[in-house]
Amino acid sequence: MLQEAALIPELRVAEQVDMFAAYYPDPMPVERALELTGTSGLARRPYGKLSGGQKRQVQFAIALVGRPRLLFLDEPTVGLDVQSREVAWATLRRLIGEGCSIVLTTHYLEEAEALADRVAVIAKGRLIAAGTVDEMRALVVRKRITCRTILQPEEVSGWPDVQTVTSDPHGLHITASNTENVVRRLLAADEDLHGLEVQSAGLAKAFTELTQEER
Amino acid sequence: METNLPRVWRAYASDAKYESLRMLRAPAFAGPFLLLPAGLYMLFGVVLFGAEIAKDPKTALFLFMGFSIMGVMGPGMFGFGITISTEREHGLLRLRRALPGPPAAPLLAKMLMSMLFVAIVMASMAAVAPLGHLRLPASRMLAVSLVCILGSAPFCALGFLIGSLASAKSAPAFVNLLYLPMIYLSGILFPLPKSAEWIAHLSPAYHLDQIALAAVWAPHAGIPLVHAAVLAAITVVFTAFAVRRVARHD
Numbered sequence: 001m002l003q004e005a006a007l008i009p010e011l012r013v014a015e016q017v018d019m020f021a022a023y024y025p026d027p028m029p030v031e032r033a034l035e036l037t038g039t040s041g042l043a044r045r046p047y048g049k050l051s052g053g054q055k056r057q058v059q060f061a062i063a064l065v066g067r068p069r070l071l072f073l074d075e076p077t078v079g080l081d082v083q084s085r086e087v088a089w090a091t092l093r094r095l096i097g098e099g100c101s102i103v104l105t106t107h108y109l110e111e112a113e114a115l116a117d118r119v120a121v122i123a124k125g126r127l128i129a130a131g132t133v134d135e136m137r138a139l140v141v142r143k144r145i146t147c148r149t150i151l152q153p154e155e156v157s158g159w160p161d162v163q164t165v166t167s168d169p170h171g172l173h174i175t176a177s178n179t180e181n182v183v184r185r186l187l188a189a190d191e192d193l194h195g196l197e198v199q200s201a202g203l204a205k206a207f208t209e210l211t212q213e214e215r
Numbered sequence: 216m217e218t219n220l221p222r223v224w225r226a227y228a229s230d231a232k233y234e235s236l237r238m239l240r241a242p243a244f245a246g247p248f249l250l251l252p253a254g255l256y257m258l259f260g261v262v263l264f265g266a267e268i269a270k271d272p273k274t275a276l277f278l279f280m281g282f283s284i285m286g287v288m289g290p291g292m293f294g295f296g297i298t299i300s301t302e303r304e305h306g307l308l309r310l311r312r313a314l315p316g317p318p319a320a321p322l323l324a325k326m327l328m329s330m331l332f333v334a335i336v337m338a339s340m341a342a343v344a345p346l347g348h349l350r351l352p353a354s355r356m357l358a359v360s361l362v363c364i365l366g367s368a369p370f371c372a373l374g375f376l377i378g379s380l381a382s383a384k385s386a387p388a389f390v391n392l393l394y395l396p397m398i399y400l401s402g403i404l405f406p407l408p409k410s411a412e413w414i415a416h417l418s419p420a421y422h423l424d425q426i427a428l429a430a431v432w433a434p435h436a437g438i439p440l441v442h443a444a445v446l447a448a449i450t451v452v453f454t455a456f457a458v459r460r461v462a463r464h465d
Binding site: 010020022 | 222225226228229230233236237238240241301305306307310314315316
């Protein structure tokens with residue numbers, strides 16, 4: 001599946017997929033490839049009359065029609081609208097469920113988070129981290145605590161496990177390696193503490209931190 | 216039945232089927248190349264000069280052959296020239312190379328498409344031939360049709376070469392630059408002056424015309440086998456150049 005390949009505009013979608021299916025020893029039925037990629041409704045439309053997103057879905061059907069056991073997808077959802085991307089994600093999940101292995105490159109971290117069993121982060125051509133999504137998050141162990149309290153930043157920053165403390169009109173923002181200990185001590189120190197929130201770092205945050213460390 | 220065919224044959228058959236289908240669906244291509252030869256033959260051979268031609272069976276045959284050969288040239292030259300340059304530019308040839316299909320299948324498909332178009336042209340020419348005061352026994356009409364169908368190969372090679380060299384935008388212009396002069400300078404529609412007859416020998420259309428005349432036992436120049444050898448050589452050499460060029464630059 002090439003990023004900008006133009007297929008044959010005069011052929012209908014089902015014909016186009018059927019033409020490529022003939023190249024493979026054991027292709028899946030054309031209807032199945034169309035159904036997997038959410039293009040069944042386009043089967044009789046000429047390829048030249050499709051939108052950009054629809055064309056990519058058809059190209060994806062062509063990539064699947066030979067029943068690949070391993071798929072390499074290079075930024076498959078670039079330029080897709082939200083709906084088409086959801087369809088593509090659902091298709092990938094189904095393929096994985098059927099035993100197909102997928103290597104997918106993406107700049108969308110939510111895509112890796114939503115689909116991947118294993119994530120590898122590459123910066124400047126070097127592999128800087130690899131693991132499951134949870135492992136990647138754990139690499140950046142810090143968690144973020146937000147709360148409204150009378151405690152002063154200077155006071156809290158001296159506590160064990162606390163890494164940074166900042167304060168703004170929304171309250172106190174603490175990053176910590178062991179949030180449970182810090183939360184326990186916060187509650188003990190200030191009985192009126194409220195608006196407590198604990199967030200773990202998302203993959204996007206982990207990615208930013210990993211690549212920043214690389215710089 | 217098709218699923219029982221070996222995979223390679225299935226790939227060849229599917230490519231040929233869809234290449235023909237797409238070209239039949241392209242009105243800018245199918246319209247002119249399917250209708251023009253018989254249409255022009257009717258205009259010149261029936262409407263404009265019908266009365267003169269009725270008294271001159273030699274001219275009737277000459278015109279029929281001329282427009283038939285013109286019908287052979289178009290699908291191969293334009294079909295290959297335009298589609299190859301476009302597919303090259305848009306990455307379709309590269310995509311096909313990445314797929315497990317037989318590498319020659321797209322080329323063979325285009326050639327069979329051209330032959331199908333020529334077969335349709337010849338059927339339309341045969342249908343209107345009696346109006347042009349041409350009486351050929353069915354066996355000879357069949358022979359000349361077969362010669363024309365096979366004779367589309369060198370024009371496919373010529374189109375292929377242009378398509379492998381020119382960009383998608385310039386390919387139609389280059390093909391026209393060759394196609395139009397070739398029609399006139401081959402002497403297939405107008406006899407050339409004696410001093411310019413040598414030019415015709417450079418054109419595949421002239422050689423095909425002579426073979427087609429020989430196929431209906433009409434007077435012709437040279438030896439048909441030699442003409443066939445020239446056409447075969449053009450096909451092989453141009454195809455080889457084009458394949459090399461496509462393989463190197465895409």
